[in-house]
Amino acid sequence: MIIECQNLSKTFKQGQEKVHALSDVSFELEAGKIIGLLGPDGAGKTTLMRHLCGLLRPDGGSVKVLGVDSVLGANQIQNQIGYVPQKFGLYENLSISENINLYARLHGVSDEELAQRVPRLLEITRLSRFTKRMAGKLSGGMKQKLALICALVSRPRLMLLDEPTVGVDVLARREMWSILRQFVEEEAMTIIASTAYLDEADYCDQTLILFEGRLLAQGTPDEIRKMAERFVEDPTFEEAFQLLICGSVPERLTRRNPVREDAPVRIEVQDLVQRFGDFTAVDHLSFQIRSGEIFGLLGANGAGKTTTFRMLCGLNQATEGKITVDGEPLARNLERMRSQTGYVAQKFSLYADLSVRQNMEFFGGAYGVRGKLLQERIDWAMETFQLKPFARMNAEKLAMGFKRRLAMACALLHQPSIVFLDEATSGTDPISRHEFWRKILDLADSGVAVIITTHFMDEAQYCDRILIMRDGLSIAVGSVDEICRQGGNAATLEEAFVNLVT
């Protein structure tokens, strides 16, 4: 057993309240495997990892790593393992090779070993070509890979990775997992990686499912999935997770009122171009979004999604091309267009030091909703998003899932007819995500045009139409089925996406 964890508990004090970050967590893990630590934001993944490294002292229970107690032998453990926290301390102004050399020295790796080992690490991570590039100029995925190398130069027996795939696109995530697999096989290493993306469970040999500080289940991905078989046919990992959380599997979501062929076009984009100097971020993009349609904008990081999104919102001005809303040019009707638009940003971006109600009052007021109507809308939002108990709480104190709900509520107070959602569900648990999507589908059913970007391929399934971008170009547009066909008759959307983008 490489790790034995017994009745581990940890509470943190947050002001006057106690937060149970971990309660009574027990498990054992075998060496030589990839172990996935799955759970939404705030489930206790990072706290557990820090205990395994001996960085935190448990309030109750004990942890043994490599046969050593984590409190008594913290130093001994730390010398034998590699830990990559979410924000790994890369030196942004040093090149890739300088960063690697620095970490090698810090871990006392000899020059010969370094010379022998680094080329292989660079080869596996496909960073060999970029060794002279500054770490600050790397993409999110490349930074994660560099952090991985820095932690691996000292040949640890156990690697702990805290959300190595957060914020990077499907392609980079797939690559990361295949790199991890290679290390486990070549170096007989054990890897524990945490993730909030439940669909990544299949890359792991073992999974630990964590929710609100409790260990809900431990097992292979198939074992976990099987648990839900009583409830649905061919269950997904996410459905199994939902079962573990609330004891039942919610119904699969469908549109009640699918978008009609003759629905009016709300947004029309023609030959849209955005250039930054020599770089063309968006290259002659054309598409239409109709009333009642859910339109998904997908692509790898840097494909031009965000730029397109910002132009649609009027936050960026297009270099060339035309965006019309209800047949009128966007540039000239920005204010009117914005008053009918709701926008939920990728990062939580409401006023952290204002209360839930104050945030709602401000955003309602900002869109010109006032008086009795504003009170009605706030009541509606509190009800719909179950925010009533938190009305007087400052927004920053809300749990991640509730922050997302508040963001959504603020975007819908003025009853917009166009809604932009920029990765609006990232970091929420499967139950909230399910509720969220129920609401988004309801919105579309009532005739609202919804435009989304997402890294979750299972969310993209709900879109009526999807546009996939690569290098600023549109490479596929159509319904989920059409995309699958265009992606080489792929069985799943993810496969089709990978085929199209690579």
Place this chain on the structure above:
Amino acid sequence: MKVLNRLAALLKKELLQLLKNPKMRLSLFIPPVVQLVLLGYAATLELKEVDCAVLDHSRTAESREIKSRFQGSPTFVVQPDLESEEDLKFRMENRKIQLALVIPEEFARAKAGHSQPEVQVLVDGRNANSAGLAMTYAAEILRDYAASKMENAKAFRVQTRGWHNPNFNMQYFMIPTLLVLISLIDVLMISALSIAREREDGTFEQLRMTPFATWEILLVKGCATLCIALGPISTCLFFIHFWFHIPFQGSCLLLAALLGTFVSASISIGLFVSSLTRNLQQSMLGIFMVIVPFGMLSGMATPLESMPPVFQTVMLANPLRHGIEALPRIFLEGVAFSELSHIFYFLISITLVAFTLAYVSFARQR
């Protein structure tokens, strides 16, 4: 009507953000007032308690009289006599004394005879400013001495009278000046940081997605800062009047109008600075880049008239310069609006130009 309602919602949000957090409230009110009170005592251009010593080669009644005149002056503290030229050099190098008086052996004889008696004053020139002042005070004492010894006491006497400040009380000038300086720093911080914080939190993007026009956002942020700044400024005025007892000859209305325009000009500059920066850190650096030249070239520490003409012209864009010119005049002289109209003209121009620049710079970031 609808527009006004929207703007009211925005103003309410800005004020809530600044005032809701108790720590924020304290940091808005306490530091300016504490700074004013402390600096009011500490920051003075007067020279007091200059250590000096005499190297007396003459050792006569005359030389002792000169020494006693120095002892009687509030400016100087006379240290034990110097023994030799080496002693003088040593003590001056080690900053034991700042000024030395060398009375030559033939001093009394020369005075009695027909040749001109001479006294040497040596001063530590490492701080040129205080050296110059010490030199002036010493020369004054010696001149007085010389005049008193004139045989036919018909030499003229110089009568000095300080208009608006009969006792040359330095605080009368320093404290109103400090008020403008402190308000400038306070206001630049509030306005620039409120935008930088929104940028870092990502709420600025969210704000720009609302139907507010860029100029509306800037205007309301400016107004909120103005409202907030009135709090510490009036507290400072309270202290100036009831604690420091600085005489106030002018009209309250004029004072309010001047401070209002001065603060508006400073806010616009703060908004412009923050329009050029991306985050909190850059904003802080930006503010300091502005404050240092504004403070140094404002006429507070060095006379405006001695700056190169180019600087004098450039510094017309410095609100602090105008504030420092106008405020002591309102306090001590009680000038009428007509005499300060040029100041208002400059301050309003600064406000308009800086606000327009901030607007253009924000609008171009789309």
